Amino acid sequence: MTLASSRRAGETAGTVVSLQNVSKTFSNATVALKDMSLSIRQGEFVSLLGPSGCGKSTALRIVAGLSSPSAGRLVWPGERPGQKDHDISFVFQEPTLMPWATVFANVHLPLKLKGESARVARDRVMEALEMVGLEGFAESYPRELSGGMKMRVSIARALVTKPKLLLMDEPFAALDEITRFRLNNDLLRLWEEFGWTVVFVTHSVFESVYLSNRIVIMAARPGRVVADLDVDAPYPRGEEFRTSHLYSDHCRRASDALQAAMAGEAPDA
Amino acid sequence: MTADTEPDRLAAAALPPLDAAEAGKLRRARIDRIARWALPAVVMIATIAGWQWYVDAYQVPHYILPGPDRVVAALLQDWPTLWPALLVTLQITLGALVIATIGGVGLAVLFAQSKWVEMSFFPYAVILQVTPVIVIAPLIFIYVPSKIVGLLICAWIVAFFPILSNTTLGLNSADHNLRNLFQLYGASRWQTLWHLRLPSALPYFLGGLKIAGGLSLIGAIVAEFVAGTGGLGSGLAFKILEASYRLNIPRMFAAIVLISLTGIVIFASLSILSHLMLRRWHESAIKRDG
Secondary structure, three states: OOOOOOOOOOOOEEEEEEEEEEEEOOOOOOOEEEEEEEEOOOOEEEEOOOOOOHHHHHHHEEEEEOOOOOEEEEEEEOOOOOOOOEEEEEEEEOOOOOOOOOHHHHHHHHHHOOOOHHHHHHHHHHHHHHHHHHHOOOOOHHOOOHHHHHHHHHHHHOOOOOOOEEEEOOOOOOHHHHHHHHHHHHHHHHHHOOOOOEEEEEOOOOHHHHHHHEEEEEEEEOOEEEEEEEOOOOOOOOOHOOHHHHHHHHHHHHHHHHHHHHHOOOOOO | OOOOOOOHHHHHOOOOOOOHHHHHHHHHHHHHHHHHHHHHHHHHHHHHHHHHHHHHOOOOOOOOOHHHHHHHHHHHHOHHHHHHHHHHHHHHHHHHHHHHHHHHHHHHHHHHHOHHEEEEEHHHHHHHHHHHHHHHHHHHHHHHEEEEEEEHHHHHHHHHHHHHHHHHHHOOOOHHHHHHHHOOOOOOOOHHHHHHHHHHHHOOOHHHHHHHHHHHHHHHHHEEEEEEEOOOOHHHHHHHHHHHOOOOHHHHHHHHHHHHHHHHHHHHHHHHHHOOOOOOHHHHHHHHHH
């Protein structure tokens, strides 16, 4: 089957994945997502922004294949129908490293599971470690690293397979602000350099505006998409962008949209 | 330069002096290090000295309570009988520990593969564990013709449960995000077991192994008491029985000392093994300040 024939109406050539009217109901009758449609285009840095309970993590897990939609479907244009291996990586909120394995072995894991020995994969693993600035820590154990360094290892592990889609579930939420800013900058630098596609879940307006060129705002009960904003500030973005008027304008816009989305709800906190 | 005391050394290194609380902490840590060895040794020496004094002062007959001197003499004098018996007991103990490890880990892995298997068989493992081995042993010696095999089975029954129970817990404690990660990268069941669940279970398994080491010795001794037959290839338990029939109390004590020492050596070896396997990564093996 050719690439073109598997493409469906309404999808542009650059769509990596799209959710079409996806709903998710959990067995305890919670409606986590209701009728969500979203197309992720090639090369985009999309943030899913919303209050807790809006289903942003659920949407990410459905894209990752860790959860299945109750209704609607997930379409991967440019892939064979029924293809299982979607060439994606996932970064969790926690670094999620194997404590018994060295940094090298942790980054090697995705390749090892595909049958590549450490000898064959060595160069690629070291390359991924260099990207996140940890080439000197290959033989360290996770417990010897700081929280920020562990998260860098986690990112290196996600990058080692050169995924076409990188999914990140609030990866920096547990880090202190200084570390978070540094990792934001490094992530942006890598994204610009390699041009992959990122879906980034966050509950921080400021982080989403700083990083992404598109923000999808979601509301809770039931989880749904309420706004889709473009952030047209040019890259590369650095510390001067963080203090610019353009940045604060975009933050206000995103914040207003978020407020509007939450306006109809009873406060739960 | 005068005396090389702690404050001098700190001053030389141009560090700010320690405050009273930190200095106290340092001193207590040093005292603790010595006390950990010195205190049990002092208690041991005092107990033996008190025992010797009591036996001498009250002229207790040696067929009721021999003094430590007589126990040591019996240990040396009866060494030709005790040593082969110790070897037999050790053989049973280590043999039982090995099959308990294989059986316990094997069953735990089987249980981990299928919840249904675990639900079906785990209760029977519990039943086997809570029924005292001393009441099952006579039956085992009726059904099993070989004494050695009977002893191994008894010791195994006592020793395998902590390994099974701990390893099962460990296999089920693998981090959920890591499991998701393995799923995402399309890991097979075998890969998940080998690269994720077994390493996660290792600290739990080693904890179970430490308990099982002591229990397999107890199992081996108890089973031999029940078996109660002498002749060639009898272990320390039979030597104790035999000595008690002859009112050879010093030899009984000597055999007990040997059994205790064996247990201590087994425990220490397994502790060292556990430390070596976990020291690089597990929280239990990590020393930290604060």
